[in-house]
Amino acid sequence: MGETTVTLIDSRDSNITVKLFAILKDVVAKKEIILLVPHGGTVGILKNQIIQEYPSLNSFSNKFIVSVNHKVATDGTVLHANDEIALLPPVSGG
Amino acid sequence: MILITEDSINMDLVVNQLRDNSIGAISIFMGNVRDHGALGSITELYYEAYTEMAKNTMTEIEKEVLARWKIRKFVAIHRTGNLKVGETSVIVGVSSEHRKEAFAACKYAIDCIKSRVPIWKKEKSKRGNKWVEGISLSK
Numbered sequence: 001m002g003e004t005t006v007t008l009i010d011s012r013d014s015n016i017t018v019k020l021f022a023i024l025k026d027v028v029a030k031k032e033i034i035l036l037v038p039h040g041g042t043v044g045i046l047k048n049q050i051i052q053e054y055p056s057l058n059s060f061s062n063k064f065i066v067s068v069n070h071k072v073a074t075d076g077t078v079l080h081a082n083d084e085i086a087l088l089p090p091v092s093g094g
Numbered sequence: 095m096i097l098i099t100e101d102s103i104n105m106d107l108v109v110n111q112l113r114d115n116s117i118g119a120i121s122i123f124m125g126n127v128r129d130h131g132a133l134g135s136i137t138e139l140y141y142e143a144y145t146e147m148a149k150n151t152m153t154e155i156e157k158e159v160l161a162r163w164k165i166r167k168f169v170a171i172h173r174t175g176n177l178k179v180g181e182t183s184v185i186v187g188v189s190s191e192h193r194k195e196a197f198a199a200c201k202y203a204i205d206c207i208k209s210r211v212p213i214w215k216k217e218k219s220k221r222g223n224k225w226v227e228g229i230s231l232s233k
Contacts, residue, residue, distance in 0.1 A: 022142055022214035023225040065231045067212070070147040072231050086144055086212075092228030093141070093148075093172060093213030094125045094184050094204070 012039035016079060018050065019086040024064060027056050037079055043068065044075030050087065057087075064089050095168070096152045098145050098213075100175040103182050108169055112189040117166045121196035123204045125184035127177050132226070133219040140223075141174045141183060144212040148172065155206045159188065162202070163195040170203060172213055183215075 016037045020028055035049050043066045051058050066073050067086045079085065095111055112120045127139045156168045169187040177183055186203045190196040209229045216225045 019144070021144055021212065022216070026225070063230055067144075067147060067231075070150045084146075086147070088144065088212050088231060089214065089225075090228035090230040091209070091212055092215050092226040093143070093211050094208040094215075 013037065014039070014041075014079070014081040016046065016081070016083070016085060018046070018066075019084070021086065022089050024057060024060060024087050024089050027060070028054055041079050042075060043073045043077045043079065046079060046085070047075070060089060095170075096149055096156060097171040098143050098148050098152075099171065099173060101173075103171050103173065103185050105182075105185075108171070108185055108187055111169050112167050112187045114166050114189060116191070117189040118191055119193040119196040120187065120189045121193070121200040122185065122187040123200050124182050125204070127179050127181050127183055129179045131217045131219075133217050133221055133224055136217045136219045137179065138218040139177050139183065140216040140218060141172070141177065142214050142216075143172065143174045145174075148211050148213055151211045152207065155203055155210070158206070159199045159203050163188075163190065163199040165190050165195065165199050168199075168203070170207060172207065172211070174213075176218075 014037055015034050017032050017034050019032045037046055051061055064087050067088055068077055068083050152170050165188050167189045171185045173183050186200055188196050188199045216223050
């Protein structure tokens with residue numbers, strides 16, 4: 001009998017919407033994606049989930065950054081249900 | 095004044111916004127769409143912004159400028175959407191009593207806008223389109 005993987009979903013886990021911009025939006029062909037993030041999850045966890053669920057973004061993973069509520073976040077930033085989150089490629093304005 | 099807009103920039107309004115009888119210098123940087131880029135000859139640039147964050151970041155830059163130099167007025171405008179060759183995509187303007195601080199503040203502000211504000215441009219040419227490789231936002 002093979003092993004069965006069971007994913008436990010905590011009722012406090014959150015569906016988090018992540019806005020995509022520029023080349024990242026084109027690669028995924030979506031303006032935003034929704035991911036289930038565990039309660040107390042961090043930006044680092046979110047980034048890993050994004051790459052797992054959207055492998056086409058893997059080649060950009062060392063270039064994009066995550067913003068939380070319009071501020072550049074670090075991997076240790078803890079996410080909350082109502083945060084506004086975006087994935088930002090290197091900027092090229094001007 | 096901080097603005098992200100799809101509309102073309104009215105330079106008379108920008109200069110009037112910067113005018114003040116107490117200042118002797120106005121320094122303005124205009125960024126225009128070139129006719130060539132990584133793809134060779136280009137026809138248009140397409141600009142996309144994360145508007146809310148872009149405005150917040152430009153306001154932070156304005157505060158840094160006002161804290162660092164004796165500046166009377168500050169204007170920063172960035173356009174979005176499709177811009178044709180020759181059109182102005184970005185304006186930074188500062189006014190101050192003397193030219194030295196106006197030049198320095200204007201250079202600081204446009205350098206910060208290009209490296210810190212979440213705006214992206216795509217080159218459009220007859221051979222195709224390509225997002226311009228930019229500067230990674232620092233953490």
